[in-house]
Amino acid sequence: MEAIKPKFGRIIATVVVIILLLVGVVGYVGWYNFFREVPTYYESPEEHWKYGSIGAEKPEGVPYWIWMVLPRVFPDKLPGPGGYASLGAVWEEGKELPIGFTKKTIGFPRVGVNCAVCHTGTVRTDPKDKPTFILAAPTTRFNGQAYVRFLFDAANDPRFTADTILDEIKYNYDLSLFDRLLYRFIIIPVTKKALLKQEETYTWMNGRPDWGPGRTDMNPFKLRVLKLADDGSIGTTDVMALWNQKAHEGFLRHTDGLNTTLVESALAGALATGASRDSIDLESLQRIQDWLMELPPPKYPFDIDRTLASQGQKIFTNECATCHAFGQPRTGQVIPAVEVGTDRNRTDHWTQEAADAFNEYAANYTWDFNNFRASDGYVALALDGVWARAPYLHNGSIPSLQDLLENPEKRPSVFYRGYDVYDTEKVGFVSDGTQAEKVGFKYDTSVQGNSNQGHVYGTELPSEDKKALIEYLKTL
Ligand code: HEC
Numbered sequence: 001m002e003a004i005k006p007k008f009g010r011i012i013a014t015v016v017v018i019i020l021l022l023v024g025v026v027g028y029v030g031w032y033n034f035f036r037e038v039p040t041y042y043e044s045p046e047e048h049w050k051y052g053s054i055g056a057e058k059p060e061g062v063p064y065w066i067w068m069v070l071p072r073v074f075p076d077k078l079p080g081p082g083g084y085a086s087l088g089a090v091w092e093e094g095k096e097l098p099i100g101f102t103k104k105t106i107g108f109p110r111v112g113v114n115c116a117v118c119h120t121g122t123v124r125t126d127p128k129d130k131p132t133f134i135l136a137a138p139t140t141r142f143n144g145q146a147y148v149r150f151l152f153d154a155a156n157d158p159r160f161t162a163d164t165i166l167d168e169i170k171y172n173y174d175l176s177l178f179d180r181l182l183y184r185f186i187i188i189p190v191t192k193k194a195l196l197k198q199e200e201t202y203t204w205m206n207g208r209p210d211w212g213p214g215r216t217d218m219n220p221f222k223l224r225v226l227k228l229a230d231d232g233s234i235g236t237t238d239v240m241a242l243w244n245q246k247a248h249e250g251f252l253r254h255t256d257g258l259n260t261t262l263v264e265s266a267l268a269g270a271l272a273t274g275a276s277r278d279s280i281d282l283e284s285l286q287r288i289q290d291w292l293m294e295l296p297p298p299k300y301p302f303d304i305d306r307t308l309a310s311q312g313q314k315i316f317t318n319e320c321a322t323c324h325a326f327g328q329p330r331t332g333q334v335i336p337a338v339e340v341g342t343d344r345n346r347t348d349h350w351t352q353e354a355a356d357a358f359n360e361y362a363a364n365y366t367w368d369f370n371n372f373r374a375s376d377g378y379v380a381l382a383l384d385g386v387w388a389r390a391p392y393l394h395n396g397s398i399p400s401l402q403d404l405l406e407n408p409e410k411r412p413s414v415f416y417r418g419y420d421v422y423d424t425e426k427v428g429f430v431s432d433g434t435q436a437e438k439v440g441f442k443y444d445t446s447v448q449g450n451s452n453q454g455h456v457y458g459t460e461l462p463s464e465d466k467k468a469l470i471e472y473l474k475t476l
């Protein structure tokens with residue numbers, strides 16, 4: 001008996017070691033396949049802008065292979081041919097993902113979005129041309145609402161199963177047996193569930209006007225990030241240009257001046273894009289901001305009549321400069337909505353309650369929000385790169401500069417957004433005619449939040465002066 005005891009002890013010890021090893025291996029395999037983060041680093045700030053992660057893949061990313069095959073499994077849920085391009089995603093030739101889409105491995109590769117999905121414009125001279133990309137311009141084409149709706153529609157469909165999806169993946173890529181098992185029993189069912197859960201945080205969209213391409217609603221801040229009660233307000237708003245930030249220092253941020261700083265607007269942008277307080281990539285955001293500080297506004301890519309433009313400069317100085325020229329006291333500041341007279345919905349939507357909630361939101365983090373506020377109007381921005389910011393005003397309700405300088409009754413009450421061929425006559429994107437109607441979203445100014453009234457500055461000028469003024473605006 002005496003001799004057996006130590007032997008028995010050794011057996012116990014061995015079993016414990018084996019169990020620990022097994023737990024360790026299982027733990028490691030689990031960690032490796034679900035949580036291991038592989039950072040991707042893009043040397044150039046432009047590539048980082050287009051494809052770099054801001055930390056959205058963990059909370060809201062879609063597994064890469066599922067993302068890749070969804071348009072082929074559910075072409076019936078897309079508005080047209082071309083996969084994600086039919087939702088306005090823009091592809092550089094030879095790239096794996098469209099601009100603004102990121103691929104990051106967290107256990108397995110996942111696809112998220114970044115700032116560039118909304119803040120990258122395109123322009124073409126002719127429908128047959130390939131688009132030129134304008135980094136940090138507001139997108140003309142991308143429809144973020146249609147994109148999330150596509151994902152939710154797919155998740156709701158009975159065809160969203162491991163069989164269908166793995167069959168489609170098989171045409172593109174040989175997943176290892178282990179990966180196939182992971183996809184079949186964990187990744188696909190969990191993704192379906194996660195999308196359906198995410199859909200619940202977007203139900204408020206269904207009772208509100210559609211945004212169309214190039215616009216969002218501010219409600220994701222209030223309802224998804226801050227989780228405030230739904231007050232029914234409509235916050236549809238046009239995407240803004242982000243270049244030239246050094247020259248914008250001291251400007252109030254966002255269309256209604258809801259924050260005083262770039263850094264907090266960028267952090268908030270990342271939260272609305274799908275990053276969480278814990279996943280947000282601060283270093284990535286810092287790189288983006290440093291780059292935006294120096295990024296010049298894009299030059300008007302067509303001819304400019306310099307003589308006419310210099311006549312226009314005088315008109316600008318008389319009629320517009322007090323609110324729109326750099327260095328003027330009202331530039332970058334809020335002009336009350338009652339004064340500028342444009343649609344009130346967006347400014348009324350953002351309340352002091354929302355601002356207070358935001359200022360509390362990250363109180364326990366190394367970064368923080370302190371500068372959110374509410375306002376009663378809209379920021380009069382400098383007009384740098386204004387040619388690429390069409391359609392105009394905070395809600396994107398006026399397709400061209402020529403239309404902006406018309407009396408509100410003469411501005412188009414219905415037009416099409418989302419077509420990126422440029423109209424050098426009116427100065428804005430082509431917004432009517434067969435092609436624009438075919439690819440565009442019908443923008444109806446009688447819908448709540450879409451009014452094109454107000455901002456009547458310059459509308460009484462003689463038509464010669466308007467022409468000269470528009471020529472000058474092209475040079476900014
Ligand atoms: C889903 C589309 C979308 C994405 C993605 C997005 N933004 Fe925006 N961004 C907007 C819209 C729309 C506005 C204007 C909203 C308003 O205030 O009415 C805006 C405004 C801004 C502004 C204010 C600009 C100014 O001059 O006041 C900043 C700064 C900004 N975004 C930065 C970012 C950054 C940085 C990211 C990525 C982390 C990002 N955004 C991602 C849609 C987007």
Ligand code: HEC
Pocket residue numbers: 255316319320321322323324330334335340342343378379380381383386389391392393394395404455457458459469
């Ligand atoms: C009293 C101040 C004021 C004056 C004067 C003024 N504007 Fe504005 N402007 C604004 C405000 C405020 C906005 C934003 C309104 C909104 O988005 O609802 C704006 C918006 C614009 C925009 C849209 C910018 C964009 O990115 O969508 C353009 C273009 C513009 N103004 C041109 C002009 C021109 C040209 C003149 C002179 C004929 C002029 N403005 C005179 C206050 C002014």
